[in-house]
Amino acid sequence: MRVVTNKKLARRNRQLTTYLFFGTFGALILGFIFINSSLVTGETPDTLVILAQAAVLPIAFILTIVSVRMTNLWARSPRPEEAIADGLKGLSNKSVLYNYYHFPARHVLICPQGVYAIVTRWHDQKFTITDDKFVTRKNPISKFFSALRFDGVGKPFRDADYAQDRLKRMLEDIAPDVEVQTLIVFVDPKAELEIEGNLKTPVLYADSKRKPNLKSYLRDVKRDMANENSDKKNADLMPLTDEEIEAFEQATIK
DSSP states (O other): OEEEEOOOHHHHOOOOOHHHHHHHHHHHHHHHHHTTTHHHHHHOOOOHHHHHHHHHHHHHHHHHHHHHIIIIIIIISSOOOHHHHHHTTTOOTTEEEEEEETEEEEEEEEEEEEEEEEEOOOOOOOEETTTTTTOOOOOOHHHHHHHHHHOOOHHHHHHHHHHHHHHHHHHHTOOOOOOOEEEEEOOOOOOEEEOOOOOOOOOOEETTTSSSOOOOOOOHHHHHHHHOSSOOHHHHHHHOOHHHHHHHHHHHHH
């Protein structure tokens, strides 16, 4: 499998995450000093100082939210692109995995099984998934600290729909008839998923030691395709030709 990663973007965002972390920490310290400066000097602050003091905490709060979000998306281990690539080891060498080029489809896989827009989640919590909804299995204390960390799982199925629509539009002029499918992948092996019923988008582990996982899912898809198609060679064909893949890369990878 060929892996194409927007390393420049990933590296830049990881650096930005580091700067935000130290910037937020510094803003909190300076804000605390600034707010309490009048207590040290004994002077009554004027209106401008009072307004500035009132703005310090909201600014520090916003910086904290952005810093935490950036850390979870770009600096947290395991890295999604690495976890997905590890989980796909043994996939056809004709396959291509694209990382961070086709937002909101952060990861795009083209392989004999199809074209997939992959949405990832870094969370290491317990989830029950039913009727295309994620329910977090947490006690009240855990929910409180989770809110402080801004680590809600969000709406993975909605994000998968957005990613699918975006990728379809990118492929309209190149391969308008190709079907774009979606996958939701949890990259942290400590995540625990309890899946109830049939889901419109498969929810999988990247870790091949967990079930259901990305590798076993694609292996099952390939087996079903082989059963439906008596000609094994046709079952191994890519959904896009080499020329279409090249055109897709030229149009979307910059």
